[in-house]
Amino acid sequence: MRITTTVNGTEREVDDVWAGESLLYVLRERLGLPGAKNACEQGECGSCTVYLDGEPVCACLVAAGQANGRQVTTVEGLAEGERLHPVQEAFLETGAVQCGFCTPGLVVAAHDLLQRVSRPSDLEIREALAGNLCRCTGYEKILDAVRLAADRQAQG
Numbered sequence: 622m623r624i625t626t627t628v629n630g631t632e633r634e635v636d637d638v639w640a641g642e643s644l645l646y647v648l649r650e651r652l653g654l655p656g657a658k659n660a661c662e663q664g665e666c667g668s669c670t671v672y673l674d675g676e677p678v679c680a681c682l683v684a685a686g687q688a689n690g691r692q693v694t695t696v697e698g699l700a701e702g703e704r705l706h707p708v709q710e711a712f713l714e715t716g717a718v719q720c721g722f723c724t725p726g727l728v729v730a731a732h733d734l735l736q737r738v739s740r741p742s743d744l745e746i747r748e749a750l751a752g753n754l755c756r757c758t759g760y761e762k763i764l765d766a767v768r769l770a771a772d773r774q775a776q777g
């Protein structure tokens with residue numbers, strides 16, 4: 622089947638999508654957007670988190686056909702051209718990126734949180750990121766990144 626979906630603001634057509642194909646596969650393998658990572662393919666790790674019509678979803682659990690006619694935003698789409706989004710910058714500056722496998726999903730989840738709650742408590746950050754697993758950082762630097770991004774957002 623053919624699907625038409627708007628990805629990071631651009632309408633994209635994808636042909637020959639098979640029924641069991643995931644949105645994650647389409648993004649990575651057909652559209653050349655490797656930001657969302659394929660770690661578990663079971664909805665367990667959050668590495669593949671993207672926005673679908675503004676809601677964060679695990680792209681590995683979304684059938685590509687479900688994205689037909691809808692808006693997808695990936696971690697690549699948060700940056701403005703060459704300029705990283707402040708959440709992306711905060712992850713880099715605080716050392717929250719180690720192997721980086723979890724990072725795209727965490728950035729999208731943190732971005733979503735900060736859109737809803739401008740100054741989240743540590744508990745709110747932990748709850749919002751609970752579905753995103755990181756094997757490297759011990760999470761402290763990730764908390765630092767979200768706090769830093771929130772501070773900067775508050776300063777305008």
Ligand code: FES
Nearest residue numbers: 661662664667681
């Ligand atoms: S790859 Fe989708 S949740 Fe792990």
Ligand code: FES
Nearest residue numbers: 720723755756757
């Ligand atoms: S930085 Fe390696 S899994 Fe999080």
